[in-house]
Amino acid sequence: MSAARKPAPRRAKRGSARVWLVGAGPGDPELLTLKAARVLAAADVVVHDRLVAPEILARIPRRARRIYAGKQRDRHAMKQVEINRLLARLARQGRRVVRLKGGDPFVFGRGGEEALALARAGIACEVIPGITAATGVAAAAGIPLTHRALAQACVLVTGSRRKGAPDLDWKGLARPGQTIVVYMGLAGLERVARELIAHGLPPRTPAAIIQQGTMPAQRVVEGPLAALPRRAAAARLRAPTLILIGGVLRLRRLLTARRG
Numbered sequence: 363m364s365a366a367r368k369p370a371p372r373r374a375k376r377g378s379a380r381v382w383l384v385g386a387g388p389g390d391p392e393l394l395t396l397k398a399a400r401v402l403a404a405a406d407v408v409v410h411d412r413l414v415a416p417e418i419l420a421r422i423p424r425r426a427r428r429i430y431a432g433k434q435r436d437r438h439a440m441k442q443v444e445i446n447r448l449l450a451r452l453a454r455q456g457r458r459v460v461r462l463k464g465g466d467p468f469v470f471g472r473g474g475e476e477a478l479a480l481a482r483a484g485i486a487c488e489v490i491p492g493i494t495a496a497t498g499v500a501a502a503a504g505i506p507l508t509h510r511a512l513a514q515a516c517v518l519v520t521g522s523r524r525k526g527a528p529d530l531d532w533k534g535l536a537r538p539g540q541t542i543v544v545y546m547g548l549a550g551l552e553r554v555a556r557e558l559i560a561h562g563l564p565p566r567t568p569a570a571i572i573q574q575g576t577m578p579a580q581r582v583v584e585g586p587l588a589a590l591p592r593r594a595a596a597a598r599l600r601a602p603t604l605i606l607i608g609g610v611l612r613l614r615r616l617l618t619a620r621r622g
C-alpha cells in the first residue's frame with residue numbers, strides 16, 4: 363500500500379477487533395446464506411478470493427473497500443502470510459473486516475490457517491459457513507453424496523499435491539461403499555484414477571467431473587473411472603472442477619431424466 367493511501371489512524375477498542383470469515387457458496391449467488399448476506403452488507407472492508415461470484419461481490423456496499431486476494435493455481439495475488447497480516451491490521455484499525463471465500467471457509471479454503479493466525483494475533487474471528495462445492499455441485503448435478511446401499515460414507519479429498527505433503531490414503535479411499543469427492547483435482551485426475559484402480563477400486567466405478575457446478579455454464583463429463591481422464595481431456599475442461607467417484611453416480615441418470 364502506498365504511503366499516500368494509508369488509512370486514517372483508526373483504532374479498534376481494546377478487544378473488539380474482529381474478522382468475519384464468510385463462505386460465499388459454490389457459485390450460484392442464491393446459495394449465499396442470509397447470515398453471510400447480512401454481514402457482507404455491514405462490511406467496511408472485504409478481502410475476497412477469485413471463486414466468489416460477481417453477483418455476490420455486487421452486494422458489497424459502495425462505501426466499503428474491496429481487496430482481491432487471489433488464488434489461482436500457481437498464481438497467487440497475495441501470499442497467505444500477507445493475507446493473514448492484512449486481516450489483522452485492518453481489524454486492529456477498527457474496521458469491520460469480511461474475509462469472503464468460495465464455498466465453505468473451513469473446507470480446503472485455508473480458512474483454518476487464517477483463523478489460527480487471527481487467534482494468535484488476539485483478534486476475534488467469527489466463521490459463517492457456506493455451501494461447500496461437494497454439496498452444492500452434487501445437488502446441481504443430481505448426485506446424492508450418500509445413499510442407502512450405495513454409499514455409507516463420503517470423503518472429501520484434495521487432488522492438489524504439495525511438495526513434502528503426505529500422499530492420500532489410497533487404500534482407504536479405494537474401499538467400497540463410499541463416495542469420493544476430489545477438490546482441485548483436474549490436473550491430477552490421471553494420477554487419482556490410476557492410484558485408486560491400483561489400490562483396488564474397480565476400473566468401471568462410475569465417476570464424473572463437473573466444471574463450474576451450480577452455475578449456468580455447468581458442464582458434466584461422466585464415465586467409468588478408467589476412462590474419465592481421457593474424456594475430461596477431450597472435453598477441455600477448465601477450473602473450477604470437482605470430481606465425484608462412486609456407485610451414487612448411477613443415480614444421476616434417474617434423477618436428471620426430466621431435466622435432460
Ligand code: SAH
Binds near residue numbers: 470545547574603605
Ligand atoms: N472452500 C471451497 C473450496 C476451495 S478449493 C469450498 O468449500 O467449496 C477450490 C476447489 O473447489 C476447486 O479447485 C474445485 O475443485 C472446487 N470448486 C469450488 N467451486 C466449484 C464449482 N462451482 N464447480 C466445481 N468445483 C468447484
